[in-house]
Amino acid sequence: MTMEVTIYHNPDCGTSRNTLAMIRNAGIEPVVIEYLKNPPSREELVKMIADAGLTVREAVREKGTPYAELGLDNPDLTDDQLLSAMLKDPILINRPFVITPIGTRLARPSEVVLDILPDTHKGPFAKEDGEQVLDAHGKRLV
16 A cells, blocks of 8 residues: 555654554555654644644643643643744654544544554554454454
8 A cells, every 4th residue: 555654653652653553554654753853843743733633732742741840731821832842842742643645643542543544454453452453354443
C-alpha cells in the first residue's frame, strides 16, 4: 500500500509504539518524526491540531510533563501562550499525532489511528498490553 503517512512519535511511549505498529500492520511504512528531537513548527502544530478537530488545550499533554509547574492549567492562558509553551518544551505536545490523506488524528487511544488508515491490515493485532484490536482477518474489534 502506498499512502503517505506521518507519525509524530515518541519511542518511549507505549501508545505511540502501538500506533506505529498498527500503521505498519496496514502495510504502510510511515514517515516517523521523533518530535522531541524534531518538533513541528508553530504552523505545522497549529494545522495538526486544527485538522484533528482539537482545541490547543486538548493537544497539551499533562502527564509526565512540567504542565502544572508551568501553570498551564490556568484557564486564562491563550492558545498562543499554550502553543509557545509546547514549542519551547515539546514534551508538552500530546502524542502521537498521525497525518494521512484520509485525515489527522491524535491517536489516543492508539486504535483511533484506524479511522484514518485504509482497510489493508494483515491479520490480527494486539497492543503491547495484550488488548486485541484486530481479529484474524484484520477487522477492527474495538
